[in-house]
Amino acid sequence: MGYDEARQIWNASIDKRPGVIARCSGVADVIAAIDFARANKLETAIRGGGHNVGGRALCDDGLVIDLSQMRSVHVDAASRKVRVQGGATLGGLDRETHAFGLSVPCGIVPKTGIGGLTLGGGVGWLLRKYGMSIDNLLSCQMVTADSRVITASKSENEDLFWALRGGGGNFGVVTSFEFQAHPVHTVLGGLVLYPRQAAPEVVRHFRDFMLSAPDELTAYAAFIHGPDGTPLVGVIACYCGEISEGERVLQPLRSFGRPMVDAIQPMPMPAMQGLLAASFPDGNQNYWKSTMQRELPDAAIDAIVAHANKMSSPLSALVVEYYGGAAGRVPNDATAFPHRDLPWDILFIAQWTDAAETPIHRDWARAGEAALQPFTSNAHLLSILDSDDDGIVNTAFGANLSRLAAVKQKYDPTNFFRVNQNIKPGQAQAKAV
Ligand SMILES: Cc1cc2nc3c(=O)[nH]c(=O)nc-3n(C[C@H](O)[C@H](O)[C@H](O)COP(=O)(O)OP(=O)(O)OC[C@H]3O[C@@H](n4cnc5c(N)ncnc54)[C@H](O)[C@@H]3O)c2cc1C
Numbered sequence: 299m300g301y302d303e304a305r306q307i308w309n310a311s312i313d314k315r316p317g318v319i320a321r322c323s324g325v326a327d328v329i330a331a332i333d334f335a336r337a338n339k340l341e342t343a344i345r346g347g348g349h350n351v352g353g354r355a356l357c358d359d360g361l362v363i364d365l366s367q368m369r370s371v372h373v374d375a376a377s378r379k380v381r382v383q384g385g386a387t388l389g390g391l392d393r394e395t396h397a398f399g400l401s402v403p404c405g406i407v408p409k410t411g412i413g414g415l416t417l418g419g420g421v422g423w424l425l426r427k428y429g430m431s432i433d434n435l436l437s438c439q440m441v442t443a444d445s446r447v448i449t450a451s452k453s454e455n456e457d458l459f460w461a462l463r464g465g466g467g468n469f470g471v472v473t474s475f476e477f478q479a480h481p482v483h484t485v486l487g488g489l490v491l492y493p494r495q496a497a498p499e500v501v502r503h504f505r506d507f508m509l510s511a512p513d514e515l516t517a518y519a520a521f522i523h524g525p526d527g528t529p530l531v532g533v534i535a536c537y538c539g540e541i542s543e544g545e546r547v548l549q550p551l552r553s554f555g556r557p558m559v560d561a562i563q564p565m566p567m568p569a570m571q572g573l574l575a576a577s578f579p580d581g582n583q584n585y586w587k588s589t590m591q592r593e594l595p596d597a598a599i600d601a602i603v604a605h606a607n608k609m610s611s612p613l614s615a616l617v618v619e620y621y622g623g624a625a626g627r628v629p630n631d632a633t634a635f636p637h638r639d640l641p642w643d644i645l646f647i648a649q650w651t652d653a654a655e656t657p658i659h660r661d662w663a664r665a666g667e668a669a670l671q672p673f674t675s676n677a678h679l680l681s682i683l684d685s686d687d688d689g690i691v692n693t694a695f696g697a698n699l700s701r702l703a704a705v706k707q708k709y710d711p712t713n714f715f716r717v718n719q720n721i722k723p724g725q726a727q728a729k730a731v
Contacts, residue, residue, distance in 0.1 A: 304364065305356060307345070308409065309584040311656065312353030312685075316343070318361040325473045328363060328441045332471070335361040336443070336714065343717035344467050347387050347411015351586045352685035354467075355414075357717045363471055365413065373398050378479045379436065384472045386412045388422075389575075392568045401482035401538075401567050403428045407578050408571055416475055417466050418681030418719075419635040421643075423536035423570060424482060426516045426623025432463035432633050433625065434478045440470040443714035447473075461705040464635030464698070466680055467718040469709045486544035487536040487570040488562040490552055494529035497521065497603045501618060503554050504533050505594050513623040514539035515547060521606035521616040522577075529607070535562060536570050578649075582613060585648045585660045587667040588682040589674045590640040594618070598673040602644065605669050610662040613649040618642065636696030637677050644670055645682065680719050691719045 304319045317340065320331035335342040341360030348355045348366065356362055365385030371394040372381045380402055382391055389408025395401050403424035405415050412431075420431025428434060437451035438459070448470075450459040461469055492500050504519045511517070517535035524530050533551060537544035541564050552560050591598065606616045622641040630636050646666035648659040678687070680694040692699055699721070706713075707724030 305362075307348035307353060307355050308578075308580050309351055309353060310581045311583045311585065311653070312356065314353060314356040314358050316357055316362045317359045319364050320361060321364045321367055323367050325439070325441065325447060328365075328471050328473055329445045329447070331361060331363045332441060332443065332445050332714075336445075341717060342714060344413070344471055344715070346385055346413025347409060347415075349407075349410045350414050350681070351584055352683060352687065354685075354718050360717075365471070365473075368473065371395070373400065373479070375400075378481075380477045380479050382412055382475045382477065384413045384474060388412060388415070388571065389568070392571050395479050396483065396566060396568050398479075399481055399483040400479035402431070402477045402479045403434050404431050406571065406574055408568075408575050409578075409580075412475060413472060414467065414681060417462060417464075417472065418679065419464050421619070421621060421625070421679075423485070423487070423516050424480070424538055425621055425625040426511075426513045427538050428480050429624040429628065430635065431477070432635060433628060434480075435463060436476040436478055438462055438472045438476070439474045440472045442470040443710045443712065457705050458709055461634050461702055463633035464680065465695070465702050465705070465721065468702070468706055468715055468721045470715065482538050482567050484541065484564050485536050485538050485567055485570050486541050486548065486562060486564050487534075488565070488573065489532050489534045489559065490557045490562060491530050491532040491559040492555060492557055494521070494531050494607070496555055497531040497606065498599065499555060500531050500533070501599050501603065502596065504551070504618070505599070505620075507551055508620045508622075512539070512547060514544065516623070517551070517620065519618040521609065523609075523612035527612050529609075530558075531606075534573070577615070583650050583653055583656060583659070585656070585663050586682055586684055587646040587663045588679050589644050589667050589670050590637050590677040590679065591642040591644065591670070591673050592640050592675055593673075594642045595673065598670060601669045601673070605646075605666045608662065608665075610658045611648065611650040611655075613651070614659065614662065615645075615647040615649070616666065617645040617647065619645060630696070631698060631701075634695070634698050634702055635680075636698045637679070640675050640677050643679060683719055688720070691721075694719060695721065
């Protein structure tokens with residue numbers, strides 16, 4: 299692989315030129331890379347799956363610790379524990395766990411890295427039943443800024459383990475994650491699609507339905523375009539319990555109004571995880587915004603529908619995600635992820651192909667976030683923050699910021715790991731939220 303290929307990531311809007319890309323194959327390589335960067339005072343980025351929309355996997359001039367060759371996944375079927383290297387992707391994890399009839403709660407697009415996703419919290423199709431990725435994390439093996447190899451778990455370096463569950467890549471390079479997997483093999487899932495005109499009723503019904511849905515069901519509403527450019531609205535659902543019970547539970551959702559397509563059917567979990575893969579190909583331009591809310595009143599739905607109808611690219615999407623369930627029952631301070639009580643996340647995904655059109659599509663995403671300002675809780679998902687969101691990073695850490703800053707001070711006092719959603723060591727910024 300040549301330099302230009304090695305510096306490419308999923309989002310084509312990012313064009314950074316690192317001085318060194320250290321393509322690590324194991325813990326010893328990670329130690330050597332950190333030693334080299336420290337000795338030469340190089341700014342240092344960590345690349346997991348390369349899916350951070352803001353391009354935090356790379357830096358200009360400095361050194362990238364590239365984990366993309368560290369992708370192995372080992373499943374222990376008896377204990378249902380899974381050891382995953384720091385550069386693994388969700389698709390690679392699902393493929394291995396499925397062979398044992400198991401799943402680890404993670405995200406919904408297979409090429410996303412388990413590294414950045416987990417350290418940001420990790421929301422996906424199993425979160426209402428089994429929690430976020432961090433709720434299933436048992437331990438991390440990592441290399442710190444002073445090149446020590448340590449373990450963080452409930453029994454070792456407990457403060458660090460707390461911080462890693464939502465604090466991002468601030469504390470060191472996680473060379474492997476250990477997860478608890480669950481017996482999920484076949485789910486009832488897929489899309490129900492409607493013409494865009496039905497959006498106000500479809501999204502209201504989706505909201506009301508989800509507020510009393512069982513934990514086995516996780517579902518999002520989405521504004522998208524069909525392959526011929528027709529504006530559509532849909533609900534994508536995943537039921538991870540008994541299929542026959544799922545058919546009963548999902549019936550009111552599927553029979554609402556006059557769907558154009560009802561593609562909900564039993565499918566293997568990796569197929570569910572792959573349903574959206576084609577919508578997020580490598581090499582498109584991307585700019586994303588998201589905002590979290592406690593409730594979704596009718597007026598917010600009206601604002602969402604109006605903004606979706608102004609979408610500037612047929613490749614873009616507006617997604618209304620509902621969390622809650624097991625993920626929502628964890629206290630806000632039990633892990634570093636601080637937004638358990640804000641179950642609605644509204645995602646403005648601007649995606650296009652021609653770089654010259656960037657301002658139009660970026661403005662659409664920004665205007666969407668602004669339109670929802672009256673309804674939001676001034677909170678954001680850490681892993682969705684774009685490159686110009688560094689000023690609001692504190693809102694992603696919420697009330698946990700000061701505790702995170704203390705852990706940062708202990709494990710990375712020089713802020714060696716700063717190409718990320720950065721927490722300043724021990725800082726005064728901690729009072730910002
Ligand atoms: C198409 C797409 C779909 C997505 N879907 C979901 C979803 O369903 N659920 C969800 O929760 N999020 C989702 N996200 C957001 C995603 O979690 C973040 O973009 C995350 O940063 C991706 O992780 P990565 O390893 O691929 O990122 P990278 O860009 O490689 O890394 C991002 C940052 O994470 C840190 N990092 C990564 N790996 C490590 C490691 N091993 N050790 C220490 N630090 C590390 C570093 O700070 C790095 O700067 C999605 C993003 C995209 C683009």
